[in-house]
Amino acid sequence: MADLSVNFAGISSPNPFWLASGPLTNTGYQVMKAFDMGWGGAVWKTVGEPVINVSSRLAAIDYGGRRMMGLNNIELISDRPIDDNLREIAEVKRRFPHHAVIVSLMLASDPTLWSDMMRRVEDTGADGVELNFGCPHGMSERGMGSVVGQVPEYSQQITAYAKSGSSLPVIVKLTPNVTDVRMPARAAVAGGADALSLINTINSVMGLDVETWLPDPHVADRGSHGGYCGPAVKPIGLYMVSALANDRRVPVPLCGIGGIETWRDAVEYLLLGAGAVQVCTAAMHYGFRIIDDLTEGLNDYLDRKGLASVQDLVGKAKHRVGDWNDLRLSYSYKTVAEIHADQCIGCNLCFVACDDGGHQCIDRLPGQRAPVVRKDDCVGCNLCSLVCPVPGCIEMQDIDLGLVETWRQRQSRVGF
Amino acid sequence: MIPTDSTLRAFEEVVPPLTDREVHEEALRCYYCDDAPCIQGCPTGIDIPRFIRQIAQGDLAAASRTILDANIVGATCARICPTATLCEGACVRTRDSHPVAIGRLQRAAMDYAMQYVTGAPRLPRRQTQVTGKVAIVGGGPAGLAAAAELLRHGCHVDIYEAQAALGGLDTYGIVSFREPLAVSLWEGELIRSLGATVYLNTHVGTDVAWQTLKDQYDAVVTAVGLGKVPMIGIAGEDLLGVWDALDFIQQSKTDSYPQIAASSRVVVIGAGNTAIDAATCAKRLGAENVRILYRRGEQDMPAYDYEYSFAKQEGIVFEWWTQPVEIVGTTHVEAVRCQRTRPVEGPSKAVVMNDTPSWLMPADIIIRAIGQTKSDALWRLLDIQHQGAVPVVDPHTYETSCHGLYAVGDCLAPSAEATVVTAAAQGKQAARAIIARLEGHSITKQEG
Ligand SMILES: Cc1cc2nc3c(=O)[nH]c(=O)nc-3n(C[C@H](O)[C@H](O)[C@H](O)COP(=O)(O)OP(=O)(O)OC[C@H]3O[C@@H](n4cnc5c(N)ncnc54)[C@H](O)[C@@H]3O)c2cc1C
Ligand SMILES: Cc1cc2nc3c(=O)[nH]c(=O)nc-3n(C[C@H](O)[C@H](O)[C@H](O)COP(=O)(O)O)c2cc1C
Ligand code: SF4
Numbered sequence: 112m113a114d115l116s117v118n119f120a121g122i123s124s125p126n127p128f129w130l131a132s133g134p135l136t137n138t139g140y141q142v143m144k145a146f147d148m149g150w151g152g153a154v155w156k157t158v159g160e161p162v163i164n165v166s167s168r169l170a171a172i173d174y175g176g177r178r179m180m181g182l183n184n185i186e187l188i189s190d191r192p193i194d195d196n197l198r199e200i201a202e203v204k205r206r207f208p209h210h211a212v213i214v215s216l217m218l219a220s221d222p223t224l225w226s227d228m229m230r231r232v233e234d235t236g237a238d239g240v241e242l243n244f245g246c247p248h249g250m251s252e253r254g255m256g257s258v259v260g261q262v263p264e265y266s267q268q269i270t271a272y273a274k275s276g277s278s279l280p281v282i283v284k285l286t287p288n289v290t291d292v293r294m295p296a297r298a299a300v301a302g303g304a305d306a307l308s309l310i311n312t313i314n315s316v317m318g319l320d321v322e323t324w325l326p327d328p329h330v331a332d333r334g335s336h337g338g339y340c341g342p343a344v345k346p347i348g349l350y351m352v353s354a355l356a357n358d359r360r361v362p363v364p365l366c367g368i369g370g371i372e373t374w375r376d377a378v379e380y381l382l383l384g385a386g387a388v389q390v391c392t393a394a395m396h397y398g399f400r401i402i403d404d405l406t407e408g409l410n411d412y413l414d415r416k417g418l419a420s421v422q423d424l425v426g427k428a429k430h431r432v433g434d435w436n437d438l439r440l441s442y443s444y445k446t447v448a449e450i451h452a453d454q455c456i457g458c459n460l461c462f463v464a465c466d467d468g469g470h471q472c473i474d475r476l477p478g479q480r481a482p483v484v485r486k487d488d489c490v491g492c493n494l495c496s497l498v499c500p501v502p503g504c505i506e507m508q509d510i511d512l513g514l515v516e517t518w519r520q521r522q523s524r525v526g527f
Numbered sequence: 528m529i530p531t532d533s534t535l536r537a538f539e540e541v542v543p544p545l546t547d548r549e550v551h552e553e554a555l556r557c558y559y560c561d562d563a564p565c566i567q568g569c570p571t572g573i574d575i576p577r578f579i580r581q582i583a584q585g586d587l588a589a590a591s592r593t594i595l596d597a598n599i600v601g602a603t604c605a606r607i608c609p610t611a612t613l614c615e616g617a618c619v620r621t622r623d624s625h626p627v628a629i630g631r632l633q634r635a636a637m638d639y640a641m642q643y644v645t646g647a648p649r650l651p652r653r654q655t656q657v658t659g660k661v662a663i664v665g666g667g668p669a670g671l672a673a674a675a676e677l678l679r680h681g682c683h684v685d686i687y688e689a690q691a692a693l694g695g696l697d698t699y700g701i702v703s704f705r706e707p708l709a710v711s712l713w714e715g716e717l718i719r720s721l722g723a724t725v726y727l728n729t730h731v732g733t734d735v736a737w738q739t740l741k742d743q744y745d746a747v748v749t750a751v752g753l754g755k756v757p758m759i760g761i762a763g764e765d766l767l768g769v770w771d772a773l774d775f776i777q778q779s780k781t782d783s784y785p786q787i788a789a790s791s792r793v794v795v796i797g798a799g800n801t802a803i804d805a806a807t808c809a810k811r812l813g814a815e816n817v818r819i820l821y822r823r824g825e826q827d828m829p830a831y832d833y834e835y836s837f838a839k840q841e842g843i844v845f846e847w848w849t850q851p852v853e854i855v856g857t858t859h860v861e862a863v864r865c866q867r868t869r870p871v872e873g874p875s876k877a878v879v880m881n882d883t884p885s886w887l888m889p890a891d892i893i894i895r896a897i898g899q900t901k902s903d904a905l906w907r908l909l910d911i912q913h914q915g916a917v918p919v920v921d922p923h924t925y926e927t928s929c930h931g932l933y934a935v936g937d938c939l940a941p942s943a944e945a946t947v948v949t950a951a952a953q954g955k956q957a958a959r960a961i962i963a964r965l966e967g968h969s970i971t972k973q974e975g
Contacts, residue, residue, distance in 0.1 A: 112649075177555070373584045397559060404581055407589045502548065 113413035114420035115406060117151070119387040120280045120306035120364045122238040124211035126151035127377065127421050128405050131368055131389035132215035132241065132284070135399075137189065139199030143206060145394075149402040152211025153203075154308075154389060157188035157243045158196045159217040159255075170317035170327035172343065181343035182392045183317040185328060185335050187249045188217050193231075201235035212236075213282065216273070217243040217255050220265070225272035229279065239279050242270060242304075244295070245286035245311025247338050257311070260286035263298035270302025282366060285309040285351070287344075292351045297360045307355060308366035308389065310348045312338020341392035345370030349383055356384025356429040372401075374408030381421065382428035436519045443516045446491035446507040448473075452481035454504040461495035461505060469494045530784045537811035538779070541704045541837075542606070545628070550635045554583035557627045560619055565629060568617030570952035571598035571672075575614055575629055582632055591640035594633055596650050599675035600668045600714050600951050602641060603697045605634035606706045608948050609831050641713050647720035656681035657965040659745040661958075663687065664731045667695020668947045669936025670750035671718050672954030678721040680962045685744075686723050689730040693718065695752055696937075697947060699777045702804045704811060708780055737909060741932065746961045749909075749927075749934040750954060753945075754900030759796060763854025764895070772797075772805040772896035779808050787812040787892065794863055794890040795819045796851055799829045800944065802896035806843045809894065817843050818888070822850040822868045822878050829944060848878075852885060854893055862887040901940040916940045924960035925953055933957040 115126040129152035130136050130145055137156040145153060164187055174180040189196060196214075204212045214237045218224045232240055244260030251258045259265045266283065273281050283299035285292060287310040296307055314336050317327045326334030348369025355361045367385030371377050372393035380388050393401055409421070418424065450461065450473075457480040465473040472488035473495060484495075496505040516524070530538075545553065557579040565575045574593055581590040594601035610616070610630040618626035640648065659682050663670045666688035674684045692698050693715030697706065719725060731737060740747045756771040758764055770785075772795070778785045787793070793809040795802050798821035810817050819838070821828060824847050828835060838845075846865075853864040865888050867881040901916035912919040912928035917940045920926060925933045935957045936950035 374586075375584065398561065400577075403577070404584060404586070404589070407592075408581075408584060408586045411586055411588055 113410050113418060115151075115410060115413075117387050117421050119211070119366065120239070120282065122152070122211050122213070122280055123209070124151040124387065125209060126406050126409075127381065127387040128402060129153055129211060129213070129366070129387060129389045130394060131391035132157050132243065133391045133395070134186070135391065135394050137191070139203050142199075142203050142212070145399045145402070146203070146207045146210045148399045149406060150210075150399065152213065152238075152387070154213040154215050154241050155189075155196065155200055155237075157215040157217045157246070158193055159188050160219075161192055162187040162190050162249070164190050165330045167328040167330065170337070171341070172317060174343075179341055179392065179396050181315075181317075181339055182341040182395070183315050183328070183337040183339045184312070185248050185330075185337040188215075188243065188246065197231055197235050200232075200237055204236040204238075211238050213239045213241050215241045215243050215284070217246070217250060219255065220259075220269060220272075222272045222275070225269070226276045229273055229277035233277060233279055237279070239282060239305075240273065241282040241284050241308060242273055242299075243284055243311070244269070244299075245284050245288075245309075247286060247288050247312055247314050248336060257286040257288050260295050260311075261289055263294050266295045267298040267302035270299050270304050274303035280305040282306040282308050284311055284368075286311045287347055287351055287369075288314050292354055293358050293361065296355050296358070300361055300363055304363060306364040306366060306386075307361065308368055309351050309355070310344070310369045312340045313344060313347065315339035340369065341396075342370045342372055342376075345376060345379075349379060350432075352380060352385050353383040353429055353432040356426055357433060372396075374405050374412060377405060377409060378412060378424060381424040382426070383432065384426040384429040386425050434519075437517050439515060439517055440521065441490070443512055443514050445510050445512065446493075447486045447489040447510060448484045448491070448493075448495050449486075449506045449508050450481050450484055450495075451504050451506060452479075454501050455481035456501055456504075457481070458500060460498045460500070464494050464498045534784055534812065538703045538784075540606075540707050542631075544638055545631050545635055550582060550632060551585075553628050553632055554579050556620065556624075557583070558619060564617040564619060565614040565627075568614040569597075570613070570946075570948045571604075571955060572952075573597040573601065573614075573633075578636060579627065579629070579632055582636060587636050587639035588644060590636035591644065592648055592650060594636055595640075595648055595717075598948070598951055598955075599672050599717060600697065600711075600947060601633060602637035602710050602714055603668065603701075603706060604948050604951070605630055605637050606710065607697075607701055609833075609944075609946065611831075611833065613948065637710075641710070648717070650679060653679045653681075655962060655966055657962055659683065659961070659965040660685070660743070661746045661748065661961060662740045662744040663748045663750060664740070665695065665750035665752060665936070665938070666690070666693035666715065666718075666725065666727075667750060667752050667936060667950065668697055669752075669938075669950035669954040670695070670748065671714060672951035673748045673750065673933075673935060673958040674718050674723050674954075675721055676955045676958035677961065678718075678723055680958075682962070682965070684723045686718070686725045687729045687731050687735060687740075688725065688727050691727055693725065693727075695750075699780060700773055700801075700804075701780075702776055702808050703780050704807075705804070732905075732908070741929075744931075745965060746931045746933060748954070748957055748961075749905070749932065749938060750936045750950075751905065752899075752937040753940065754902055756801070756895045756897060757900045759851065759895055759897060761851060761853050763856060763860070766854055766856045766860045767858055768856070768860035768891060769854060769893045770805075770895065772801050772894050773899070775805055775894055776801075776808055779812065784812055787814045789813050789815050791816070791891040792889055793817040793892045793894065794851075794888060795894045795896050797821070797896035797898065798823075798845075799896065799898060800831060800834050801898070802894075803830045803834045803838045803843075805894045805896045807838055807841045809892070810841050810843060814892070818846055819843055820846045820849045820851055820863075820865065820888075822848065823870070823876065824848060827876060831944075846888075850878075850880060852880075855887065860890055860893050862889045863893060864888075899937070905938075921960075923956070925957035926960065933961065 132154040246256035250256035364386040367380030368389040578590040578593040615626040694711035697711035868878040871877040906913035935953035
């Protein structure tokens, strides 16, 4: 049995799986049920001056017969009174002293509001706060949420408000709706953030009904851009976590969020540098019960790898993602496709993909089922192997051309 | 008989495993229903959507644990459960497509466990832990399921089994081309790995007295199954060449395969699942000409549809409305005298024999497959209430009229077609009742 417990920025948790701030963590009832079922921590639905919501609020994109590849919402922060939220938070912490209880906060830019609130959160016994600088709709138009996250100076300022006069760990939750996530991340660190969590949801319009021309979701006859999340956003989250894990000016723990549905997703985040992870859409889709598959799967994986604890994964592959200019150029290293004829089912998908969207280097031969790759012409783009429905039928083979040279090395060699 | 290569091949499992790819695709077809109807359809309540999701995520070890957690004979059930009337019959996808192949997915997970998981499986710990000693009489699926549940709650469990191996009919009665012997033997090992003490070749009543068990244990679970195939009650049943279907199958599973010449004419009497198993078994041993005689019509046949189709596919010939009235021969069987039957008018299933002349059907081997003997001998010996061959038990606890004595599985002489999964579910339920009692027990002990 591997050790699944983590200590994230001084917050200890029996496992690295936390529920992300959102509809799952709206009430004490839900969070206690989730803890009973095995979740390691929960970030409470963002607390602030209660809002008034709209209806409807969610829409989803399906893929390949499966529901909810991506989810979008136009929900705001908690619409419950601050007192109720804080009372229930205190109760949860009392009943579950060993679980991580984090309070997500969103307040106006006023230092006394912040110091006041931080004191009240401390009184609940909660383990830390998460500053919601990410909500991309509704609150941002009111000067909170992602507008804070998009302006580094604001991020720094408000983080500093939260830090002053409180010893609670402060996690800053970042918005992906920026051109370079390192800028707001560095600003939050400068403001005193103890850790960062990312990503919040992505600006999106989910879709339109082509019959009625109404957007999804819509409120009466109009819609609005909402926040995109779910399995579809995982690649964006992975990128942003790896960008920060490799940034020396962001020397704080990272909490990975975005599209985590299975233990594999979590392992990817951990390997790229996340010290814990948060889940929202997957648990909204299937319920808290998925925690068993997450913990059991992660445990089996660690056992199989001979690793003793989650910590043995954190950041272990972060150096594998970096600057394009440090990749070996194609005269130094390449891959070429090899179609294993014995496994080919004759669908010709690779042929048409290469001919139309690749580099025209797959030939069909008369009287033969399997197409053949002209290896000299193949640029090693992977497309044929990605479209092939038979796993292992098209193999991308490594060809080391001897000389090791990246663009950076080439530039210095030719004297730039 | 020393089996030839072709016999060995004929006794390999008929249904092939799904390929990895098929397993993955089939698993993705599951909607992961909440409060899933398939779970309701499983007498042992396996969390089917959960194990399918674990398969879809590539964690077959976890899937096998989910199965074993609810059903310790899950590897057997994956092969021989009548899934069309159980989990798969309840699957929501019967409505928008066709059911998820739950049984075959379960087999994929269990095959993985049999191949790769060593030692005791890491099953979730049971909250309640009790101390107590329980004797289980009969190591078939009912007994094994009771044992597993008791062991997981901390009980000391001794299993008494008359045969040389655990598994009951799974080991000795189910033809190996439907369930390879290795599967039920593995399940027996599983029970040992959970901590059971097993006394093989030990017949309770002969080698150990029932009273000794009653005296020495906190509870005794009777899971003895049913008896041999009864006599049909016609002349000539003692001739050479007349077999009890269960002996016939048992031989094909254990030591020697029964010797059958290709030219042998085999006649099987009865049309339940046992008859089909015996008939297909004879066919696979090499007999070219195998007939099943049944005194009712095709619609009344008790065998499952898939068993019937399988038999037809194997080339078994069915003789409906045919009753054997005499087995003819001097020392060895030569023929069976048959008489035509017809249904009695009205709703009953009774049949009467026609007045038309009987005829002789030539035969070299006759297999009696008219069910298993149900007897009240044991219930009289144990002095417990019974109605005919059926002991009276509490429907929730399976306790008999004798305090601390429980009865589960086929020995309850069910009127419907008996199944392994029902036997296992009953074993588990009786175990839970015993645990509840021991729990109360230990609390009072502590108080006192
Ligand atoms: C040919 C055949 C095919 C079948 N096919 C299927 C199928 O496809 N699917 C399905 O679900 N079910 C099938 N069944 C039914 C299934 O096998 C039984 O319902 C199931 O095995 C009952 O389990 P059990 O534990 O109650 O009894 P059994 O499996 O009969 O086990 C009883 C055990 O108790 C032992 N025992 C008896 N008396 C004593 C004693 N005094 N002391 C010690 N040990 C004793 C016996 O040796 C035996 O091992 C089939 C049955 C037969 C005969
Ligand atoms: C309906 C809904 C409401 C949300 N509300 C909040 C919120 O109040 N505060 C917050 O920080 N994030 C909120 N989020 C964003 C999630 O916490 C999370 O960052 C995002 O969904 C990405 O994770 P996922 O891909 O696992 O869903 C919300 C998401 C959804 C779907
Ligand atoms: S009923 Fe069918 S689809 Fe639903 S959970 Fe069970 S197997 Fe899956």
